Amino acid sequence: MLMIGKNYKDLILARLAKVYLIVIFLFFNIIRFCIQELIPYKYKAEKRIRSNSFYPSFAKLIPDFDVIIKCQGCSAFRKKTVSGLCSLCSFYISAGWWDCLLNKNYTPSSEKNILDLKELIKLATKKIFGFDHLREGQLEAIEAYLNGKDTLVSIKTGGGKTLCYVICALIFEGITIVISPLKALIEDQKRELIQLGIPCASIYANTIQGRSEQEKIFEEIALGFTKILFITPKKLCLNREFQNFISNMYDKAKVRFVIDEAHCILNYSNFRESWKNLGILKKNWSTVPIMLLTATCTYKDAQDIRTSLEIQSTNFAMIRGSSFERKEITIEVYKRRDNRENFSNDLINLIKNHENGRIIIYCATQSGCDDLFATLQPLLPDKSLGVYHGGIGDEQRQIIISHWKDGKIQIMIGTNAFGMGVNSSDVYLVIHCVAPLNMSE
């Protein structure tokens, strides 16, 4: 009886513990994601600004953050102008948007300007990017999107797609949510934008992002400071609380969407299931314009993307950059030899004929990548090889990407998950061991 009693007690305790854990889990989930009510976050952030202890969520991406002379308008970025402002605050002042400065005590020395849309675009381009002119396609894309069109922008890699959505995000009063396929890409973009002095943040579906970091992000959103928020499709499609947050912003007409690497919508089976669910954007928030960014896209692909997102043809603009024709690319097709040794010899010969620049080798599967890496590495002792695919952990993938960017990896073997948004200008040879699904890959 005693034993039964003890077991019974243990059972009760175990059940209580389970309930307790569920309650804790729900509590943390609510704390982490209940972001509909932004006002308390706003008060907290304003208090920090008043007490001069504002430490933005992206501070660690700004070198020497603790010792640099900071902008008097936001206390977040490095001072760039003689009037004590960063590029962004200087843009706000020149645009006549004095209210956008976090420091409400800052008194501009100039008169308040009122600019039209073209002048604002020109001003933002000069102040943030330092360019006097936009490239062909960029102005049309920016104007179409800011005028409320769902806009597909097809400009080759390195052609300035980032500029298009960043300028739009700065001119738009609210927050621009950028949906991007991979965490590694997002982190890379975020770093790039912080270097430009643009307040942005990223949140993920499954991540060990500390609570204090997430709180800071929502404080900055509540202040209207964050201009760009990066998310993965998974976060958008699966997290109901995040959808509520968007609905809140939608009710105030303060949200816009950008889909980076939009061709993933067509190839979602190669990436993540969530891509096919992006139709929720128009279903839930029908009047929010979407900007779609892609490097290469045929007319048919563009129409397929449009229909899969349920975008009306009457509200759709397709903008292509000038140099769409890729004369610099040569495509050669070889018969793949069945014999493993002959196949690797053929690859080695191709690699040795391209001593300049770096090389990407695509395989169809993760195990194919690992096998090829194991085969090629001993045959190329003077080259540094890397492997990149979905089977590698997040942390390791970040390290591989950063080694690729630093030039420490000369030959990358990967699935087609690698390459999106990598923006390397010194890749002179791309080998597909298996025929790609379509020519734009």
Ligand SMILES: [Zn+2]
């Ligand atoms: Zn500033």
